[in-house]
Amino acid sequence: MAMFANLTRSDPPMSLLWLQAGSCGGCTMSVLENGAQGWPRELKAFGIELLWHPSLSEDTGAEVIEILEAVAEGARPLDFLCIEGSVLRGPNGTGLFNRLAGTGRTMLDWIRRLAPRARYCLAVGTCASYGGIHAAAPDPTEACGLQYEGAEAGGALGGDYRSLSGLPVINVAGCAPHPGWIMETIIALQMGDFDERDLDRLARPKFYAKTLAHHGCDRNEYYEFKASAEKFSDLGCMMEHLGCKATQAAGDCNQRGWNGGGSCTHGGFSCVACTEPAFEDRTGFLDTPKVGGIPVGLPLDMPKAWFVALAALSKSATPDRVRENATSDRVVLDPGRSRNPTE
Incomplete structure (x- = not known):
């Protein structure tokens, strides 16, 4: 203020x-x-x-x-x-x-x-x-x-x-x-x-x-490489499997702290797009509906064809550190470290 x-x-x-x-x-x-x-x-x-x-x-x-x-x-x-x-x-x-x-x-x-x-x-x-x-x-x-x-x-x-x-x-x-x-x-x-x-x-x-809840999310590196969490204790992006709709929800939630800090995704839970009309009519808040393995709800600011193409490219270039950390509840590999700590 x-x-x-x-x-x-x-x-x-x-x-x-x-x-x-x-x-x-x-x-x-x-x-x-x-x-x-x-x-x-x-x-x-x-x-x-x-x-x-x-x-x-x-x-x-x-x-x-x-x-x-x-x-x-x-x-x-x-x-x-x-x-x-x-x-x-x-x-x-x-x-x-x-x-x-x-x-x-x-x-x-x-x-x-x-x-x-x-x-x-x-x-x-x-x-x-x-x-x-x-x-x-x-x-x-x-x-x-x-x-x-x-x-x-x-x-x-x-x-x-x-x-x-x-x-x-x-x-x-x-x-x-x-x-x-x-x-x-x-x-x-x-x-x-x-x-x-x-x-x-x-x-x-x-x-x-004027912005999306996705912007400023501390899981964005995982999103960029499409390195996805498989369960809610994982560090990875929750869009692909766990129902996160931050890329489709208006709000600066991840750019200003709630009660001094934090947001839904920062706290380890999916964004349910609560700023959007009819968000309550989803069949499930904790899973991502898919057709042919592709999430039904895609980012508002990106054409579907671009997203599919970039997702495939991103996954092929995912660093080992990002891939392994995405499905862990803590950082397994620090930046600059390889899989083998003796190397």
């Missing part, structure tokens, strides 16, 4: 309202890690008033209803509406699977009332963006995102929705999103340094979606 160090507070402060729809709460858990002093104080430092958050705020019952009604009626300005979780439209489009306790209204209704009053509307997490885990087949809850249903525009608010700023819903996708993705989007909007040109084709902020 050093890039925002000279930002002065808004006068009066901008307001932020956070609601949880069909959610596990993981996006809240993520954003709480933002900043050395914690997210609520980080908001305050940047001149943003947290009107209400279901897990963090002290207001309950009638106090909360008063806040929501004031915003819905236009009596209280709202700058940021942040929705976490899938919008559950079931059964039969009524939204009754997910009511906001004590209000007599469904979350679907509240979202449709509040979103037109917000200067900016943020879908926090892949569930709020595209439907996420709750939208996995057979989906009895009729889950969707705020403005997308999978990769198709629509969702709870419809493809034509625009906030008071003229922007569509901003999809801070990820399961969960990196805390920096959330806070940096909010601050960029506050500074007036963000418009529709800063969104990619799926309405994700380009500052993190």
Whole structure:
């Protein structure tokens, strides 16, 4: 957040309202890690008033209803509406699977009332963006995102929705999103340094979606030589056998640390492409579907024919060190060493 160090507070402060729809709460858990002093104080430092958050705020019952009604009626300005979780439209489009306790209204209704009053509307997490885990087949809850249903525009608010700023819903996708993705989007909007040109084709902020999770992965040498891991304790690339989709997933996950360091692949687990629509519909997260021995899902930034040709060439040129280390849980051969340490 050093890039925002000279930002002065808004006068009066901008307001932020956070609601949880069909959610596990993981996006809240993520954003709480933002900043050395914690997210609520980080908001305050940047001149943003947290009107209400279901897990963090002290207001309950009638106090909360008063806040929501004031915003819905236009009596209280709202700058940021942040929705976490899938919008559950079931059964039969009524939204009754997910009511906001004590209000007599469904979350679907509240979202449709509040979103037109917000200067900016943020879908926090892949569930709020595209439907996420709750939208996995057979989906009895009729889950969707705020403005997308999978990769198709629509969702709870419809493809034509625009906030008071003229922007569509901003999809801070990820399961969960990196805390920096959330806070940096909010601050960029506050500074007036963000418009529709800063969104990619799926309405994700380009500052993190313009790269692939694969970029910066500490297993890239193994990927380049197509030296593949065979089990999760191995050091090699997990794309060929273990279901890793980092070459197909938007995100700078391996270029900025989570909780001070690390990522899914750094921790020894495959990237499941959680920033992408319909990632939840895979038949298996821990294996790689293949046709004729070739992975079905290939890198987004490389034509299939090129990948197949380069893979064959790379495997023929794989150094012994890389080949042997790829299927080990530790470095067997150091750089510069041959198989026989006496040579």
